[in-house]
Amino acid sequence: MSLKKIKRNNQKRIKKNLEKDMKQKMHMFDKLGEECLACKEKFDKTDGTMVSSWNVVVREDEDKVNLYCPNCWEFAQKIVKEVFNEQPSAKSDVLVEEQ
Numbered sequence: 001m002s003l004k005k006i007k008r009n010n011q012k013r014i015k016k017n018l019e020k021d022m023k024q025k026m027h028m029f030d031k032l033g034e035e036c037l038a039c040k041e042k043f044d045k046t047d048g049t050m051v052s053s054w055n056v057v058v059r060e061d062e063d064k065v066n067l068y069c070p071n072c073w074e075f076a077q078k079i080v081k082e083v084f085n086e087q088p089s090a091k092s093d094v095l096v097e098e099q
């Protein structure tokens, strides 16, 4: 096989993968909810600012997309941090001990 042909095959494969990836993303985009999962604030997927500031959590195993507004996301992060700080047996703490 000539180098040119290999290159062309690779490009073909990359393009195919990209198309598949795009399709999957569009599919997930279709599944986007219309409101924040926590506070039920309306989400407008045609609003670019909203799309870029809201947090989308893709649960591929459940084929679901969870949507959180920036406020709820920040709150959730804080809770997660607090919970982990309160657990002495948490993995992250063990790692710190070893250092």
Ligand SMILES: [Zn+2]
Pocket (backbone or CB within 6 Å): 036, 037, 038, 039, 040, 041, 068, 069, 070, 071, 072, 073
């Ligand atoms: Zn919210």
